[in-house]
Amino acid sequence: MAVAVFKEMSYRLPSSEEVVVAIYKVLREHGTVDTQRRLREEVLRELRAWDDGYTVSEERVRMLAARANFARVDVHSREGGKKARACPVCGGDLRRVKNRSLWGDEVTVGYTCETCSYRGGMRQRVPTRYVFHLDERRR
Numbered sequence: 030m031a032v033a034v035f036k037e038m039s040y041r042l043p044s045s046e047e048v049v050v051a052i053y054k055v056l057r058e059h060g061t062v063d064t065q066r067r068l069r070e071e072v073l074r075e076l077r078a079w080d081d082g083y084t085v086s087e088e089r090v091r092m093l094a095a096r097a098n099f100a101r102v103d104v105h106s107r108e109g110g111k112k113a114r115a116c117p118v119c120g121g122d123l124r125r126v127k128n129r130s131l132w133g134d135e136v137t138v139g140y141t142c143e144t145c146s147y148r149g150g151m152r153q154r155v156p157t158r159y160v161f162h163l164d165e166r167r168r
């Protein structure tokens with residue numbers, strides 16, 4: 030009797046801790062990784078050395094890198110039309126940066142992320158590229 034064997038491609042999601050360890054290894058090796066796509070490729074290569082069914086998205090790698098205390102993310106962006114709401118790097122909450130005008134009024138001049146080191150102006154920035162650096166002074 031013939032038995033059909035269906036080989037399933039089963040993808041598994043690594044834990045956040047595993048992804049962070051992989052990001053650290055990649056940044057230790059390269060110092061700087063100049064696109065999000067490239068960081069994800071390198072991180073995936075590390076993860077697959079541990080489990081070849083692992084997969085991870087670019088966004089997840091970026092958000093975990095932005096929140097890691099050994100990495101710095103530089104955002105190249107253009108100004109969008111909307112008012113800033115959430116951090117364009119890690120999705121975290123934004124805090125208003127206020128200043129006093131000449132007349133003593135408090136005015137919002139921009140935003141800073143409460144989770145990562147992102148700072149931005151009044152308008153939502155539309156990220157066009159992310160650059161990742163090893164930055165161990167943040168530890």
Ligand SMILES: [Zn+2]
Binds near residue numbers: 095117120142145146
């Ligand atoms: Zn952020």
